[in-house]
Amino acid sequence: MSQHQTRSLRALLEREAELVAVDEALSELDGLLPDGAGQPGARRRGGLLAFAGAAGLGKTTLLTEVRARAARRGCTVLSARGGDQEQQVAFHVARQLLQPQLAGAAETEIRATLGSWYGIVGPALGLCTAEGAAPDPQGIRDGLDWVLTHLAVQRAPAVLVLDDAHWADPQSLNWLAAFAPRAEDLALLIVVAYRPDELPAGAESFRGLPGRAGHRPIGLEPLTPAAVGRLVREAVGEHADDAFCRECWAVTAGNPFEAVELTAKLRDRGVTPDGSSTHLLRDLAAATKGSGLVNRLERLGPSTVRLAWAAAVLGTEVPPELAAAVAGLGSEETADCADRLREARILTRSRTLEFAHPLIATTVYHAIPDAVRVALHGQAAWSVVDAGLGPSAAARHLLETRPEGDPWVVHQLRAAARETLRAGAPEAARGHLARALREPPPQEERAEVLYELGCASQLLEPSVTVDHLRAALRQPISDPALRDGIVFRLSQSLAHSDRLGEAAEVVAEAARTATSARTRLRMQAEQFMWDAFRADEPDSPGRSRRLTRLADRLTGRDLTERYIIGLRAWDATLRGEHVSTVLRHAGRALDGGLPWADEAWGFEVPVLVAMTYLYADRPERAEELFATGIADFERQGWRGAHLSFGLLLLGYVRYRQGRLADAEELARDGLRLAERVGRGTPVQWYSVAVLIAVLLARGRTAEATELAAEHAFREPFPAAVTFPDAQAVHGELLLARGLHEEACAELSAVGRRLDARGMRNPAWCPWQLHLALAESHDAPQRARYTALDALTRARQYGARSAIGHALLVAAEVSGGPERLKLLTEAVDHLAASPPAHLLARALVAHGVALRESGRPVEAAGQLRRGLDTALRCAADGTAAQAGTELARTAAPDAAAP
Structure with a gap:
């Protein structure tokens, strides 16, 4: 038996309970009964098994045994270890886990295995170079989820082992913490070990993951005096007396690592194991850690010390030739020094330079004098670049150096930032660029670095991005394209921070000072877009006139012109110009294409053009455009706010068609994604508004009320114009709850805001229709006037769905013969337009009116049509009303002789 195996078995003393837990977990993974008997067809069950303990309590040895037992059972084993020096290397742990499973295959096989995820997760896993726009962090996490799930299914049963999770890089740790609950549904056992006091604050959720130990990890305890005594007697002989053994336990505090190291020293030095030698124990124990370890290392000679320092700086599994380059040693001297370190039990017997325990690595690293440590990191950066390991490998070392105004350092950090940003780790890229800025960069590069820093921060903190980009604009900039890019990104960040007025002013100023006609046009396009979204725009009619004059003379020859034409189509929709005008401009905008996933343009205008088709009763075209856009987002790895917007607005398209069950499912998917982006973000407002509108259409007012309260x-x-308008949806919710006075106040405020801007289209925002229903309780005449004004606007727009909806509400607030006439016309318009839930409502109202006018047979027919339509579109409240009204209509017939 090898020395390493002997030490492992010794360190597993008093770990019977932990090993039982491991065996039970592996048995469930195999689909076996607790007694080990196979059960045909048994379900394989994975899950999480977590071990926590202070340094030296045997976590690594325990996980080594887990891997061995899993391998003996034929499990696929994925293994990784966090490293104190690699915490700032994005996806370092993910690469350890997944890259070995894929890296040996040819590129064609890897592409076939990863499918559409190849270009998204490939760069993060080091399987391919980055191309195109950067995916967002959520896209990377979803891709890693897919890869791990695929491996778990294809190579089941599988065991994922992560040691020293407290040192895992944040990107990998957060991903695994989010993925772990899914392991229960796979033939995948996740086993992690960490030091609880060193788990990063950002990974606190890792402590509460579901597992076989409940919601807490299994804590590892120190060895008892009896166990330490057994270790001592195995090392020096059974004649070791009890007092000596107990003193060995006392000086090591039962720490397995320290106890095993102490017994090795007792054996090597031939210490007599009785009371005459107890005075030696504290010094021998101290030599395994802290200053004692440092003193022992120094006695091995300066070259050996320097090699140990180089290995500690470089991290885990260090190639000897790389350590030699950092230490400034020749190959033969390096080999001799490595042998001395192995004999001193500082390094393992592996071919690479690997410390025998993380405690040793940490002690050696912190023993390096500050100035020397900084210099070694600087040398390490040069060495890893020379070795072809790339700027990302160098960046973690450069982060530990002191600023000296070195352009090479700035170049490497910027290159590393580009790599990590494209790999989906903007927070790591931001750290690299912030360090580059402190170097500092040459004056002529400063604006570029600030711009790149702003881009890296945009998904994380748009307000911080604003500061960086404003600072960039204050620098001397000779490249017009760079200045335009900064201005565009600044306006985008301001808009995403709900500062639309500032966003519009930034591009307006750029348009005024532009020396190029195309630049001026591009900035005008951006200004028109942000102004269109502003709820506080000072001169909306004036902006509309300028947009009309400009768009009508453009031909759509390039993307800038098509964006402006698309904005013209949207403006015509808001103002209620006739649908023929709207669709003409929308078609012009799409002739030549409007990309959804273009970093340089944003997705807002393509979304607006798609929505013009929706309000113009062309939902099939809107669905087609949204399907294309969502596919673009997914292909690019944009699975955060972009995909959330796409899904929830597709849900809104289904809602406008009366496909309410589909709409609710998509809106909930959009809300789920929005909550991953963050609460209080614009995409969450959209999500909640759409879902509330859908729930109200389904007649589930209580659920809508609860959702509104949950999300404030x-x-x-x-401050942005939304679709549906958030305040109007809130007014509709108040109306559904029977709060008529509050609903009137809220909806009147919407009307004052929109009318002042010339936004008069009830197809886009039916605030007047809801207001009329709220007013009908206390002011029926005013309600009728409000509804008829909305009907006039709807007829001017010309979409049959808008006309039918306005006719329905006008009928509901009117009485007498006029009501029946309005309802008849409403049914005709709605039957020829998409919104089936409104048709169902109109049919039921028409049936009631027919019954009240003495026409029960016709009434029953309309009510049955209304019931069937409501059931098909999942309008539960309307269906219940239709059933009640049918019963009332049939009652006189049942009583007749």
């Missing part, structure tokens, strides 16, 4: 859906509303 009330004033203050966003």
Whole structure:
């Protein structure tokens, strides 16, 4: 038996309970009964098994045994270890886990295995170079989820082992913490070990993951005096007396690592194991850690010390030739020094330079004098670049150096930032660029670095991005394209921070000072877009006139012109110009293409053009455009706010068609993704508004009320124009709850805001229709006037769905013969337009009116049509009303002789 195996078995003393837990977990993974008997067809069950303990309590040895037992059972084993020196290397642990499973295959095989995820997760896993726009962090996590799930299914049963999780890089740790609950549904056992006091604050959720130990990890305890005594007697002989053994336990505090190291020293030095030698124990124990370890290392000679320092700086599994380059040693001297370190039990017997225990690595690293440590990191950066390991490998060392104004350092950090940003780790890229800025960069590069830093921060903190980009604009900039890029990104960040007025002013100023006609046009396009979203725009009619004059003379020859034409189509929709005008401009905008996933343009205008088709009763075209856009987002790895917007607005398209069950499912998917982006973000407002509108259409007012309360859906509303309008949806919710006075106040405020801007289209925002229903309780005449004004606007727009909806509400607030006439016309318009839930409502209302006018047979026919339509579109409230009204209509017939 090898020395390493002997030490492992010794360190597993008093770990019977932990090993039982491991065996039970592996048995469930195999689909076996607790007694080990196979059960045909038994379900394989994975899950999480977590071990926590202070340094030296045997976590690594325990996980080594886990891997061995899993391998003996034929499990696929994925293994990784966090490293104190690699915590700033994005996806370092993910690469250890997944790269070995894929890296040996040809590129064609890897592409076939990863499918559409190849270009998204490939760079993060080091399987391919990055191309195109960067995916967002959520896209990377979803891709890693897919890869791990695929491996777990294809190579089941599988065991994932992560040691020293407290040192895992944040990207990998957060991903695994989010993925772990899914292991229960796979033939995948995740086993992790960490030091609880050193787990990063950002990974606190890791402590509460579900597992076989409940919601807490299995804690490792120190060895008892009896166990330490057994270790001593195995090392020096059974004649070791009890007092000596107990003193060995006392000086090591039962720490397995320290106890095993102490017994090795007792054996090597031939210490007599009785009371005459107890005075030696504290010094021998101290030599395994802290200053004692450092003193022992120094006695091995300066070259050996320097090699140990180089290995500690470089991290885990260090190639000897790389350590030699950092230490400034020749190959033969390196080999001799490595042998001395192995004999001193500082390094393992592996071919690479690997410390025998993380405690030793940490002690050696912190023993390096500050100035020397900084210099070694600087040398390490040069060495890893010379070795072809790339700027990302160098960056973690450069982060530990002191600024000296070195352009090479700035170049490497910027290159590393580009790599990590494209790999989906913007927070790591931001750290690299912040360090590059402190170097500092040459004056002529400063604006570029600030711009790149702003881009890396945009998904994380748009407000911080604003500061970086404003600082960039204050620098001397000779490249017009760079200045335009900074201005565009600044306006985008301001808009995403709900500062639309500032966003519009930034591009307006750029348009005024532009020396190029194309630049001026591009900035005008951006200004028109942000102004279109502003709820506080000072001169909306004036902006609309300028946009009309400009768009009508453009031909759509390039993307800038098509964006402006698309904005013209949207503006025509808001103002209620006839649908023929709207669709003409929308078609012009799409002739030549409007990309959804273009970093340089954003996705807002393509979304607006798609929505023009929706309001113009062309939902099939809107669905087609959204399907294309969502596919673009997914292909690019944009699975955060972008995909959330796409899904929830596709849900809104289904809602406008009356496909309410589909709409609710998509809106909930959008809300789920929005909550991953963050609470209080614009995409969350959209999500909640759409879902509330769908729930109200389904007649589930209580659920809508609960959702609004959960997400604080009330004033203050966003400064951006939304679809549906958030404040109008809130007014509709108040109306559904029977709060007529509050609903009148809220909806009147919406009207004042929109009318002042010339936004008069009830197809886009039916605030007047909801207001009329709220007013009908206390002011029926005013309600009728409000509804008829909305009907006039709807007829001017010309979409049959808008006309039919306005006719329905006008009928509901009117009485007498006029009501029946309005309802008849409403049914005709709605039957020829998409919104089936409104048709169902109109049919039921028409049936009631027919019954009240003495026409029960016709009434029953309309009510049955209304019931069938409501059931098909999942309008539960309307279906219940239709059933009740049918019963009332049939009652006189049942009583007749």
